[in-house]
Structures are given as C-alpha cells and as structure tokens.
Amino acid sequence: MAISVPQQVPNKSAVQPAVEEFMAGVVGQSPGEVEFHQAVHEVAESVMPVVQANPAYREARVLERLAVPDMVIMFRVVWADDNGQVHVNRGYRVRMNNLVGPYKGGLRFHPSVNLGVLKFLAFEQIFKNSLTTLLLGGAKGGSDFDPKGRSDGEIMRFCQAFMTALFRYIGPDIDVPAGDIGVGGREIGYLFGQYRKLTGCFHGSLTGKSLNWGGSNLRPEATGYGAVYFAEEMLATRKEGIAGKTATVSGSGNVAQYTIQKLNALGAKALTLSDSNGTIVDPDGIDDEKLAWVMELKNVRRGRIQEYVEKFRKAEYLPGKRPWSVPCDLAFPSATQNEVEEDDARQLVANGCFCVSEGANMPSTPRAVDVFQEAGILYGPGKAANAGGVAVSGLEMNQNAGCMKRSREAVDEQLRGIMCSIHENCVTYGANADGVVDYVRGANIAAFVKIADAMLQQGYV
Ligand SMILES: NC(=O)C1=CN([C@@H]2O[C@H](COP(=O)(O)OP(=O)(O)OC[C@H]3O[C@@H](n4cnc5c(N)ncnc54)[C@H](O)[C@@H]3O)[C@@H](O)[C@H]2O)C=CC1
Numbered sequence: 001m002a003i004s005v006p007q008q009v010p011n012k013s014a015v016q017p018a019v020e021e022f023m024a025g026v027v028g029q030s031p032g033e034v035e036f037h038q039a040v041h042e043v044a045e046s047v048m049p050v051v052q053a054n055p056a057y058r059e060a061r062v063l064e065r066l067a068v069p070d071m072v073i074m075f076r077v078v079w080a081d082d083n084g085q086v087h088v089n090r091g092y093r094v095r096m097n098n099l100v101g102p103y104k105g106g107l108r109f110h111p112s113v114n115l116g117v118l119k120f121l122a123f124e125q126i127f128k129n130s131l132t133t134l135l136l137g138g139a140k141g142g143s144d145f146d147p148k149g150r151s152d153g154e155i156m157r158f159c160q161a162f163m164t165a166l167f168r169y170i171g172p173d174i175d176v177p178a179g180d181i182g183v184g185g186r187e188i189g190y191l192f193g194q195y196r197k198l199t200g201c202f203h204g205s206l207t208g209k210s211l212n213w214g215g216s217n218l219r220p221e222a223t224g225y226g227a228v229y230f231a232e233e234m235l236a237t238r239k240e241g242i243a244g245k246t247a248t249v250s251g252s253g254n255v256a257q258y259t260i261q262k263l264n265a266l267g268a269k270a271l272t273l274s275d276s277n278g279t280i281v282d283p284d285g286i287d288d289e290k291l292a293w294v295m296e297l298k299n300v301r302r303g304r305i306q307e308y309v310e311k312f313r314k315a316e317y318l319p320g321k322r323p324w325s326v327p328c329d330l331a332f333p334s335a336t337q338n339e340v341e342e343d344d345a346r347q348l349v350a351n352g353c354f355c356v357s358e359g360a361n362m363p364s365t366p367r368a369v370d371v372f373q374e375a376g377i378l379y380g381p382g383k384a385a386n387a388g389g390v391a392v393s394g395l396e397m398n399q400n401a402g403c404m405k406r407s408r409e410a411v412d413e414q415l416r417g418i419m420c421s422i423h424e425n426c427v428t429y430g431a432n433a434d435g436v437v438d439y440v441r442g443a444n445i446a447a448f449v450k451i452a453d454a455m456l457q458q459g460y461v
C-alpha cells in the first residue's frame with residue numbers, strides 16, 4: 001500500500017479547520033483532559049495533510065480511532081503506612097493500542113497523576129514506540145500516590161497493593177509496564193516480586209528489572225544516553241558535535257542523571273540540575289565525581305537537590321526556578337511536562353542555545369515549541385529524542401523471550417543504531433524544501449504511517 005505524504009511543507013493554516021473540527025470531537029469526549037488535548041492537537045496538526053491526501057485513512061477514521069484508548073483500567077489501591085494508617089489511592093493503566101506490538105509504557109507514581117495525564121502519556125507512547133522500529137504498542141499507567149518522604153516499607157506495600165490490582169491485566173505478550181516518574185529500579189523490584197508471587201510465573205512482564213533477574217544491560221542509562229545520541233545526530237546535520245558544548249539539564253532523576261553521564265563522556269559540560277523546589281547551577285560543570293554524589297543523594301538518600309550547594313560551594317541555588325535562564329549551547333529538559341514555557345524558550349534562544357533534545361515527555365508547551373521552530377534551532381521532541389528508554393525495554397523483552405542476556409556494548413550499539421534510525425526517519429518525513437528539518441512533523445508522520453497502515457491492514461477491530 002503506497003501512502004502519499006505531501007512533499008510541500010503543509011501550511012498550518014491550510015489544515016487548521018480540519019484540525020479544529022477533529023479536536024472539537026476529542027475535547028467533547030474528554031472534557032478537562034488538557035494535557036491529552038495538547039498531545040493530540042500537536043499530532044493532528046502534523047498528520048492532517050497526510051490524512052487529507054489519503055482517502056483510505058479518512059474513510060477508516062484512522063485519526064479518530066487513534067485518539068480513543070483501546071481500554072482504560074482504573075482501580076483502587078489501599079495500603080497502610082508505617083503508623084498503621086490506611087490510605088486510598090487511584091491506580092490506572094491506559095491501553096492506547098496494540099496495533100504493532102504488546103501494550104508497552106511506564107508507570108508514574110506522582111500526586112499530579114490523573115486520567116488526562118496518563119492518556120497524554122499513553123498517546124505519546126504509541127508514536128514513540130512506533131518510531132523505535134521494534135514491535136511495541138502504547139500504554140501508560142500509574143497512580144496519584146506520592147512517594148516523597150515514604151519509607152522503603154511503605155513503598156513496598158504500596159507497590160504490592162498496586163500490583164495486586166493490576167497483575168491479571170499484564171503479561172509478556174499482553175502489556176509490559178516499566179518505570180517513569182517515581183518508579184525506578186526499587187519499585188520495579190517490588191512490583192515484579194508481587195507479580196511473581198500472585199501468578200507463579202517468572203517472565204518478562206515488566207521491564208527495567210535488575211540485571212540479576214532478567215533486566216537488560218543499559219536500561220537505566222538508555223533514556224538519557226539516547227537523548228544525547230539524538231542531539232548528536234541533530235548537531236551533525238549542522239556539522240557540530242557535543243564536545244566542548246555547555247548544557248542545561250532539568251530534573252535530577254533517572255533521565256537527567258544519565259544524560260549528564262553521557263554528556264561528560266562526550267566532552268560537554270553540564271551546568272544544571274533541578275527538582276520541583278529549584279535549580280542548582282554549577283559553573284565548573286557537574287563532573288562524574290559530583291554526579292556520583294547526586295546519584296547517591298537522589299537514588300539512595302532521596303534528598304533534595306538544594307543539598308548540592310552545601311557540598312559543592314561554587315554552585316548556586318535558584319529556589320523555585322527552572323534552569324532555562326542559564327546560558328548554554330544545548331538544553332535537555334528531563335523533568336516533566338510543560339516545564340519549558342514560552343518565556344523560557346525565548347530566554348534559551350536569546351542566550352544562544354541552539355539545540356534542544358527532550359528527555360522528558362512533552363516538556364515544552366506549544367508556544368515554546370513555536371519559539372524554537374521560529375528561531376530555526378535544532379529541536380528534538382520527546383517522542384523521538386527520549387525513545388531510547390523504551391527501545392532498550394523492547395530489547396529487554398527480546399532478551400527475556402530468548403532467555404539470554406546481551407552485553408553492555410552490544411545493547412549500546414543497538415541503542416545508538418535505533419536513535420540514528422529515528423533521526424533518519426524524522427529527516428525523511430520532516431525535511432522542509434530549504435533543508436531545515438521539522439523534527440516534530442517528521443516524528444509524527446513517520447510514526448503515524450506505520451500505525452495507520454497497521455490499522456487498515458488489520459481491519460475494523
Ligand atoms: N525513565 C525513563 O526511562 C523515561 C522517562 N521519560 C520521561 O522523563 C521525565 C523524567 O522521568 P524520570 O527521570 O524517569 O523520573 P524520576 O522520578 O527519576 O525523576 C523525575 C525528576 O523530575 C523532577 N520533577 C518531577 N515533577 C516535577 C515538577 N513538577 N517540577 C520540576 N521537577 C519535577 C523530580 O524532582 C525528579 O528530579 C518524565 O517526563 C518521564 O516521563 C521519558 C522516557 C523514558
């Protein structure tokens with residue numbers, strides 16, 4: 001089946017009426033889910049010209065079908081804290097679609113979690129997973145549980161209660177959750193333990209597992225490393241490299257930490273880290289030794305990033321601020337959605353930043369994206385730039401299915417290859433006539449045609 005992708009840059013205003021009509025339907029069916037509307041709107045703007053040029057897509061209502069989850073599982077999670085007090089949280093798994101592989105995507109434990117947030121993340125995930133070249137459908141899940149300040153015992157009991165509700169819906173060929181905000185190696189361990197106990201099965205029903213019991217080499221590193229590899233590919237189109245560049249990084253969790261580790265390895269200088277309280281700026285750079293201290297702070301002691309400036313005296317703390325006012329060549333938003341607003345984007349551009357590679361999911365608001373694109377800087381959206389994490393999760397699933405383990409070097413080579421191919425795909429579908437690449441359009445269309453064709457070929461189900 002030959003699909004037709006218009007070669008002319010689609011003028012946003014030409015497709016706007018169709019986009020707005022489509023969005024009115026989406027908003028009507030999901031009132032108040034603002035993050036979900038934002039994610040769908042961005043994709044609709046990119047792919048509407050392709051839909052309009054292909055009657056088969058229009059007649060099969062491909063876009064409308066993509067914007068409705070296959071299924072949403074919602075459940076109550078009841079657990080007791082260390083004082084015996086009982087708490088009730090909401091748990092969710094949003095299965096967006098499994099057209100090109102089992103449902104796949106992380107679990108988020110954060111008080112801001114609600115159905116709209118998880119629908120946006122699951123929607124993004126189907127496009128991201130399609131780009132990886134692997135057989136992965138899209139899903140996301142989580143809970144409004146706040147892990148901050150909770151003991152190990154409380155985290156374990158919460159994870160066990162969460163899995164007690166979810167276990168019957170997941171499995172290696174069905175739905176394979178992993179980590180996201182608030183869910184790292186510790187939580188995956190407790191979730192897997194409970195799954196194993198309830199089902200009696202030891203198989204790849206979760207990814208991000210520990211190396212000793214089915215995890216893949218390089219899964220913890222993969223999202224951060226991948227975001228840097230994607231930046232490297234973008235920079236190469238302008239005959240630039242990573243070495244010698246300064247970088248701002250937001251967040252201080254899994255993605256931020258390994259972004260900085262790879263930036264250091266490639267000779268860049270990372271200047272910032274943040275959490276929801278504020279930002280630290282280290283003019284000397286966060287070298288590997290300082291990063292090891294941060295990893296201990298965040299992954300073991302679970303402290304706040306402000307402690308960095310007590311340990312490393314040349315660093316400065318910006319309470320309540322994000323990193324985007326700090327001059328840099330490269331920016332890696334790696335915390336959460338909508339953390340780069342229009343003014344932040346203007347400041348980044350005005351200060352000379354010329355490449356943004358998103359480790360987080362949808363960290364830039366639509367107006368911020370416009371600012372980056374109007375300025376003509378390299379802008380890699382999360383669904384392309386942070387796909388390395390789920391890609392190595394896909395490799396973990398393959399290793400589990402084959403009862404084998406691949407070396408760190410082999411996985412790194414595959415990760416690099418996948419990030420290169422995502423970049424190539426973005427160029428194929430996103431290059432404008434003047435040679436400038438619109439990575440948003442490229443990523444959305446490349447992912448969309450694969451999923452839309454699968455939908456047509458598999459019939460109305
Ligand atoms: N872990 C993974 O493999 C992947 C993660 N992502 C995305 O990367 C981002 C970070 O995830 P992880 O590093 O895994 O989580 P994490 O839980 O390890 O770290 C999250 C970080 O973001 C900060 N943060 C959370 N909410 C914030 C807010 N409202 N304002 C400022 N900072 C905030 C936290 O303080 C923490 O430093 C998320 O957007 C996630 O969806 C994307 C692809 C894969």
Ligand SMILES: O=C(O)CCC(=O)C(=O)O
Binds near residue numbers: 107177207386
């Ligand atoms: O590894 C995975 O399955 C999911 C990672 C994730 O949640 C994401 O890509 O946003």
